[in-house]
Structures are given as structure tokens and as C-alpha cells.
Amino acid sequence: MENELRQLASESEKQLIGLKDLAALEVLKIEVLGRKGKLAEIMKGIATLSVDEKKVIGQVANEVKAAIETGFAAAESRLAGAAEESKNAAEWLDVSLPGVKPGVGHLHLTTQAIEDITNIFAHLGFVRSRHPEVDWDYYAFEAVNMPKDHPARDDWETFFIAGADGEQMTGKKGKIVLTPHTSNGQVREMEKGVLPIRMVSIGKCYRRQASARHLPMFHQFEGLVVDKKSSVTELKGVCDYFAKSYFGPDRVTRLRPYHFRFTEPSFELDISCGVCGGVGKIDGVKCKLCKEGWLELGGAGMVHPNVIKAGGLDPDEYSGFAFGWGVERTMMMRAGINIDDIRLLYRDDLRFIRQF
Secondary structure: OOHHHHHHHHHHHHHHOOOOOHHHHHHHHHHHHOOHHHHHHHHHHHHHHHHHHHHHHHHHHHHHHHHHHHHHHHHHHHHHHHHHHHHHHHHHOOOOOOOOOOOOOOOOHHHHHHHHHHHHOOOOOOEEEEOOOOOEEEHHHHHOOOOOOOOOOOOOOEEEHHHHHEEEOOOOOOOEEEEEOOHHHHHHHOOOOOEEEEEEEEEEEEOOOOOOOOOOEEEEEEEOOOOOOOOOHHHHHHHHHHHHHHHHOOOOEEEEEEEEOOOEEEEEEEEEEOOOOOOOOEOOHHHHHHHEEEEEEEEEEEOOHHHHHOOOOOOOOEEEEEEEEEEEHHHHOOOOOOOHHHHHHOOOOOOHHHOO
């Protein structure tokens, strides 16, 4: 038993030399000095010894235990000191070095586009106006000459607001919808009775669409001019001014006759694609964004007489023109942007956002 005790002391001393951290020291301490450790196991044999033998072994046991505990204390002091030195080296700070500036954010690319668009139209005398983004379907549809059976008013096209009972909410001017376009502001602006009107309205719109060119939520800007002498020539001049100011002289535009319920005559304004350069292909592959070289910028036309009437004005005395274009789509066509998927704008990927 005496040999076992002295051998345990020798083994413990060797093991303590090879320890690298305090966690390993704690494991070894429990293994040697714990209630069920090696020393305790050896000490159980004392009960079988004679009285004289117990005196001898007891003295040896006390000496061995004291030596082992001293060794553990010394190892703990050594390892604690090494850990402190390592921590100090890792956390060392030179207070004389210049500090690190905190990150500063910037306006989102869409917000930048809204500001640019607003400023361009301001040079033409257009005043920024705001209208509801949750509105009666009267202003979103009926007031702009869209009948009740128009496909745009279908549940699969428009977001109708439902109440707690799951039924569509209705009121004095029909159902309540998330505005599918900013044209709901046309009649609202005329109802103010402040003439002539030269308005640009920018807001969120909502449609049940999702693709490289469409989002369920997007931004649109609506231009409206109502005066006693408005013409297609003036409309074209405004569109050309915007195209040259926003896209630059290298982009080409075209007007296509079209049909809209709220304008007569109506046009689609297209602009050459900025991703493929207007050729419709990139390295022989069809352009993902435009498909054929042209991108639809938006609709435009002379305000329909029925819309003038809905605004409380006499169409024989007043006329006007309007245009509505998507902010994101317009911005994506700008030179140097080269974004071929509108969904990239709202994925909150800082690697993308920080480029702008």
C-alpha cells in the first residue's frame, strides 16, 4: 500500500508537468483527489491493516496527499498565469491608435430613384402629392373609368382587404383595396378643386405578380396635368424631358398606341434596354430582363373625359394628360445599373445594397 501511494504521487507529478490548461487540471484533480479518485481507492485498504500498520500507512498517506495537493496548487498557479498572459496578448490595445469609425448607412437604391424622379419633375413645375395606399375601389377603379367586370378587379389580380370575419371590407365607396396603381390619386387631386393641376404622386402599389420584372409590392409614380389647354404634344415633351434627364442621351424611346380605360388616346412608352443595349440578347442568349431589346416604361395618354367628369370638372372646358411608371423598373433601365432581376432590390443583401 505504501508503494501504491508513492507511485500515485510520482504519476501525478509527471501528469501535472504535461498539462496545458486549467480545464485539464480540473479533470486530473478529480481523477486523483476526488471522492472516488485514486487516492480514495487506495485509502479504503487501511481498514484491513493492524493498528501499528495503520499508523505507518496513515503517516505516509498524509505525506503523499500533501505532496500531491502542493503539486496541484503549483500547476494551477502556473496555468492561471499562462492563461492571463495569453488573454492579455489577445486583448492588448494600443490606445494611441486611431479608432474605427462606426458603419454609416445610406439611402436605399429605390429611395434614391424616388428623389431623382421628384427633382426632375420639379424642374417642370410638378408638385409632389400624396394619396392613400389603402383606398376605396371607387378611386382605384370606377373613378378612372374601369367597369365592375374589368379583369383588374378580380381577386386574382388585386389585394382586397378582409375584416376579422374573413369577408371583404366595404364602405361608402365600395370595397377597400391595396392600391394596384397610383392612378387612384387622379380624381382625388381633381376633387381638391385647385387648378390647374401639375402633380406627381409617388407611392407603393400592390399586385399579385412575382417575376424578374414584377413584385407583389412596388413603387409607382403618377404624373397628372389638368388645364384648359393640354395636348399630346405637351405629354410627349414631358416624357422626352424625363427620358433625357434620367437615362441620358444614349437611350432611345418609342411611343406605341395602346388602350387604357382611363386615357384616350393612350400610349405605351418604351425605352431601349440598358442591360443588353437594346439588342435583346447577351452573348447570344435572350436577355432575361427585356427579351427583345425594349422595356415597357409605363402607360401614358390624355385623361379620359369620364375621369375628368368623376373629378367634378367639365371635359368640354378642361383636358389633361397622365402617365404612370414603375419606380423600380424605371431605375433598372438607367445606365450603369445593370440589374436584371427586380427581386434583388428587396432581398436585404448588404453585398448588393452597398454597391449603390
